[in-house]
Amino acid sequence: MPSGVTLLQVEAVADLATRLGGVVDPPIAGLRIERICAPADASGGPELLVLNSSRYLAATLATGSPVLCSEKLAAKVPAGRRWIHAQVMWAVAKLLNVEAERRGRHPSARVHPGAQLAEDVEVHAGAVIAEGVRIGPHSLVSENAVLYPGVELGARVVVGPLAVVGRPGFGWARGPDGSLMRIPHRGGVVVGDDVEIGPLCTVDAGTLGPTRIGAGTKLDAHVHVGHNVVIGAGTMVAAQAGFAGSAVVGERTLVGGQAGIADHVQIGAGARIAAQSGVIGDIPPGETVAGFPAVARDRFFRAMAHLLKLPDVERA
Amino acid sequence: MPSGVTLLQVEAVADLATRLGGVVDPPIAGLRIERICAPADASGGPELLVLNSSRYLAATLATGSPVLCSEKLAAKVPAGRRWIHAQVMWAVAKLLNVEAERRGRHPSARVHPGAQLAEDVEVHAGAVIAEGVRIGPHSLVSENAVLYPGVELGARVVVGPLAVVGRPGFGWARGPDGSLMRIPHRGGVVVGDDVEIGPLCTVDAGTLGPTRIGAGTKLDAHVHVGHNVVIGAGTMVAAQAGFAGSAVVGERTLVGGQAGIADHVQIGAGARIAAQSGVIGDIPPGETVAGFPAVARDRFFRAMAHLLKLPDVERA
Amino acid sequence: MPSGVTLLQVEAVADLATRLGGVVDPPIAGLRIERICAPADASGGPELLVLNSSRYLAATLATGSPVLCSEKLAAKVPAGRRWIHAQVMWAVAKLLNVEAERRGRHPSARVHPGAQLAEDVEVHAGAVIAEGVRIGPHSLVSENAVLYPGVELGARVVVGPLAVVGRPGFGWARGPDGSLMRIPHRGGVVVGDDVEIGPLCTVDAGTLGPTRIGAGTKLDAHVHVGHNVVIGAGTMVAAQAGFAGSAVVGERTLVGGQAGIADHVQIGAGARIAAQSGVIGDIPPGETVAGFPAVARDRFFRAMAHLLKLPDVERA
Numbered sequence A, B, C: 001m002p003s004g005v006t007l008l009q010v011e012a013v014a015d016l017a018t019r020l021g022g023v024v025d026p027p028i029a030g031l032r033i034e035r036i037c038a039p040a041d042a043s044g045g046p047e048l049l050v051l052n053s054s055r056y057l058a059a060t061l062a063t064g065s066p067v068l069c070s071e072k073l074a075a076k077v078p079a080g081r082r083w084i085h086a087q088v089m090w091a092v093a094k095l096l097n098v099e100a101e102r103r104g105r106h107p108s109a110r111v112h113p114g115a116q117l118a119e120d121v122e123v124h125a126g127a128v129i130a131e132g133v134r135i136g137p138h139s140l141v142s143e144n145a146v147l148y149p150g151v152e153l154g155a156r157v158v159v160g161p162l163a164v165v166g167r168p169g170f171g172w173a174r175g176p177d178g179s180l181m182r183i184p185h186r187g188g189v190v191v192g193d194d195v196e197i198g199p200l201c202t203v204d205a206g207t208l209g210p211t212r213i214g215a216g217t218k219l220d221a222h223v224h225v226g227h228n229v230v231i232g233a234g235t236m237v238a239a240q241a242g243f244a245g246s247a248v249v250g251e252r253t254l255v256g257g258q259a260g261i262a263d264h265v266q267i268g269a270g271a272r273i274a275a276q277s278g279v280i281g282d283i284p285p286g287e288t289v290a291g292f293p294a295v296a297r298d299r300f301f302r303a304m305a306h307l308l309k310l311p312d313v314e315r316a
Helices: A013-020 A054-061 A088-096 A297-308 B013-020 B054-061 B088-096 B297-308 C013-020 C054-061 C088-096 C297-308
Strands: A005-012 A032-037 A047-051 A067-069 A082-084 A151-153 A164-168 A172-174 A180-182 A189-191 A202-205 A211-213 A288-290 B005-012 B032-037 B047-051 B067-069 B082-084 B151-153 B164-168 B172-174 B180-182 B189-191 B202-205 B211-213 B288-290 C005-012 C032-037 C047-051 C067-069 C082-084 C151-153 C164-168 C172-174 C180-182 C189-191 C202-205 C211-213 C288-290
Touching (some): A005 A013, A047 A054, A047 A088, A088 C180, A164 A189, A172 B088, A180 B088, A189 A202, A202 A211, A288 A297, A297 B297, A297 C297, B013 B082, B067 B088, B164 B189, B189 B202, B202 B211, B288 B297, C005 C013, C013 C082, C067 C088, C189 C202, C202 C211
Parallel strands (some): A032 A047, A067 A082, A151 A189, B032 B047, B047 B067, B151 B189, B164 B202, C047 C067, C067 C082, C151 C189, C164 C202
Antiparallel strands (some): A005 A032, A172 A180, B005 B032, C172 C180
């Protein structure tokens, strides 16, 4: 496995910048680029280094290769070898992107005849799609994923491998005789356009109304979304985070890895929930929180720093 | 996807109460109910609102629809429109429940001929059941789940989609030459009656004796149960919680989401483990704990409140 | 399900010790052993008890059966019935190990003709292996696991059931117009010899260079390894732990259950990361850390002990 990626088309840096934007130092404008790679993987060949963190500055400076970097990092790279771009990783994405080959439905996928899929929906090997599921155009259901009845996906939705969408939520009711009974969940799941549900995620069906994931929201791997949760549009959720039943999350929220949101909690739009936070109360819009119980991030870290510096804590 | 659920049978509120219990305010006794829904989804039609939290009181009061509510919340709802019930969510469950259609074994399921399944066990698409597995009556193995040799399931057990039961536990032994060797786990898994193992759960096989899950215990999604763990009957485990090897959990314990229980720890019957707790020592019966390391819940929250209110923590 | 395991071959304790090492008290040297079990499962028959924790000492002393134990525990067991061994669990592993039957490739597995598998690689039911994947000899891909293009596995690698290796990492770039675009991940995953990837794990593909897992490293269930992470050889990772993008983990590191490692963090060789730790800064080689933010383990526990003992925390 070579480190770095060989481009499908060899182009001069100036031509790349014409297509993708940014400013190129004149000495490298005519250089033809065959591959792109991380600074640590520089080989001295016709390659473009991607500098996206000052951590990799030393490795970058040890080479003479052209460098794609942000304006902020550009000041630390010698002039004459920089392609300065306001959105470095977007440019990398564009450089790497290739037209995905169309793959259609795998013969081992089990799509119920009563499911309604737009004509071009791809369904990969071993996926199971139940009766009544509806899926919009340009969507993809990956390997061994399972969609239960009552699931509605918008356009350009990606369901990752082994994800489970629409299984009945984990709700139980105790009867007059003390016995435990599963509450049926018939509200389904409604997923907006351009959503990605990562591998091994679970999105549970709502009880009466649906569980909702807003347009453009992206869930990383192993995320759990409980019944009747509402996640606003444009939200990003990192791996292994979990949302308990009926939590409401505003638009454009960022949720860190392994964070947990308690049931019925409301999180305002644009909030940022640090990794491993335990959110058990409502969070105002735009707030950044951390810790358990989650409070303003700076306050949490000041508290822990204070505690760790006490004399009888610091002594060996 | 309409919010709310249309009932299979239209009935008057008084008739519902005759069947399911509770007390109905006379003015609504004769009203015929076609659907049930959350207060926020009220349409003004022939519907029953389910009020299960004071959070939804305002939405309820903004409508004139009949309301199914607990005695505690009943005091806040105007008389004349209440169906007061001691177990609201149980009544909802009964209203929503429909006779599940019998589905049998999917042709793509792979059941080893040496597995012993009661006649009516359902096995869904893509599930894999190994030689020697035994499953009691009225049980269900969901899509793409995998049961390994040495697994014994009782009656009315539900194994969720993509769950893995009985894979060898994660135990390794270092030999005289320093090399690492997997410890075989041949003790299997014994699961009692009426257990639910959620989607994407793992329950590992024991080394010599079995890993055990007691009757009536319910595991939500993404739960990990290590080798030789013993979980008592009637325990509820929320999503993404994990139990390390040989932990012992008493009956009727509640374990919150993302909680972790260390290896060999013993948890007494009826204990309550808050979400995200890290339990590294034994817990007495009936105790409620939180935090890492987990201590009495009130003490943990008092400690965090104290810390967060110190002057040099509070200042911006 | 009997507790304990019947051995395939009946042997005298002295013969077992000749093969596996350790010192046997003379009175039990000639005893022929038919089964091995935990002390609590002793039946009084021709069995060997495995004593691997002082927790089980009372149960051991309540019987007269021979006991396999470490030197440390041997002092607490009456002389005359001990087989003392320096690596007790390794000896148990050897006793239990049986030649695994060769099972080959299941007909329901979907292996792309463009994948390159060594001749003896086993592929179980429902597994999906994409074009270009390369797998070394004596490896196993378990039920319903999914391997994406760009994955290279060494020799004797085990991929657990429902694991996902090589799906594109969770990286997104915002374009000049504010729209969000997935960064392609074409760096693949390189997995060394003797690695185990547990059930329901995800190992994401790198962006330009590969995500790497060093030889002999073992991942328990539900572990998430983000794009471009590098995990050194001989590392052990417990269940539900997660590594964010570009984290670098040294050799022979121990990572506890539910621990989280932030992106770009570097962890030195031989470090020990306690369960539920949240590591957001670099960790020196050999350090033992705990808590969030993770600091030296002793310091974290002293801090929590101090906090929990303050007068206004302790009062009811």
